Structure formats: C-alpha cells, structure tokens
Amino acid sequence: MAIPTVEQAIEEAAFHLGDIAKRRFTMPTLQMAVGLAWREVIDEMVKCQDSQVELQTLYVLPAGTLTLTPQTVGITNFGQLLRLEERPNGQQNTAFFPVDYTEVIPLPWSATDKLVYYTWRSATFTFPPATRDIELRITFLHSGDNPVTGTLGIDNCLTVVGKLAAALAGPTKGLADIPKRLRDEVYVFPNHMQALIQPSLRMQQERRIQPAAYAVGSNRRRPRGQYPYFGP
Secondary structure (H helix, E strand, O other): OOOHHHHHHHHHHHHHHHOOOOOOOOOHHHHHHHHHHHHHHHHHHHHHHHOEEEEEEEEEEEEOOOOOOOHHHHOOEEEEEEEEEEEEOOOOOOOOEEOOOOOOOOOOOOOEOOOOOEEEOEEEEEEEOOOOOOHHHHEEEEEOOOOOOOOOOOOOOOHHHHHHHHHHHHHHHHHOHHHHHHHHHHHOOHHHHHHHHHHHHHHHHHOOOOOOOOOOOOOOOOOOOOOOOOOO
C-alpha cells in the first residue's frame, strides 16, 4: 500500500514542471493545484463507481496511547468512519482485525497487545491502553474538502495527482505543452487514471456490500464482527 501525502504530491508536481526548487511555481500555487487535482480524481472515482469514495490511511498508535484526534495528526477530510482495524506495528504479513465500537471502555481493563475497543466523542478516538505499538488502518468517507496537508487517502494516486497538479499549475506561468502532455498521459496513454480506478472499482464490485451500522458519534453500538475481513 502506498498512500501519498499532499507534500509528496507537491514534490511530484514540481518535478513534472521542471521546477524542483519551486522558484517559478511557489508552494501556495502547487498546494492549491494538488487540492484541485485531488478533487478531479475524486470526481472521476465517483463517476465510475456511482458511490461515495472511501479514503484510507495508516497510523501507528504508540504503546499506552489513549486518544487519537485525526485532524491533529494529518488525517484530513475525515468524514464518516467506515472501519477501524488494527495489527501489531511492524508485522506487515499479519492480517488486520476489527476494533469494535463501544459507548464506554470496559473497566477495569488489563492492557494487552491489542486495542479491541474504541469510543468516539468530540472528533477524538479513545482507546484502552495497549502494551505495544499498534498500526491502525482507518477507512472513512471524505468530508468533501480539498486536502491542504497530510494524507491524500487514495492508494497509489501519487502519479495521477502529481501530473494533474502540474497540468493545472502550468498555465498560470504560461506553460501549454507540458500540461497537455501530462493530461494525455493521465487520460489517454498510458491512461494512469484508468489504472488507478479499476482496482478500486473491482474490489467494490467483488466484496459484499453491507449497510452502514452506525454513524460516528451515534449512540448505536456496532455488533462485534459485523464487517468482513478484506485482508492486509
């Protein structure tokens, strides 16, 4: 999995514009272009999938940490939570397992190497303590805002977002040939957009679709094991 950040996309766009030092195309210009490029990718995904687009990010929760606020750790565009999963950090071949929503963390709690439960209040996750670092996989619907920092939330989107951002920024400095070539690469040949969207669409078509059991912040408890396992 390779989920790039806004900062990586800015560097990618600068590379395609031949301005790695960002003297001609400034950071604010490239940052805005990346946001617009991301929105273009989202619109294409919605058009092809005819549904809201899921974003996903990975985050390592240090041992003993009790709370996590997505906005403060660079997880942007956090809309409705769909799935929260865990595995021991550093064990890439270990499957992710669901972390269950509960209204109240059971007490007393004996810390183990798993989180098991979480609560969500005031835009913050609360966990029981774990005895080791935990890698979280967080899947959520985007909030509709263009990202300005942190994760882009779309696996393997760096090439598409970087080239589209360069194509959008180029005309602001009088460039025409580079943007046209980059858009052709994204949409015509080799058609990076199709290569980006097709795997996601195929996964959505193949997996069992289930209605959302709850919305973040609701008082409805999600039954243990409701969501299917999709693999690491």
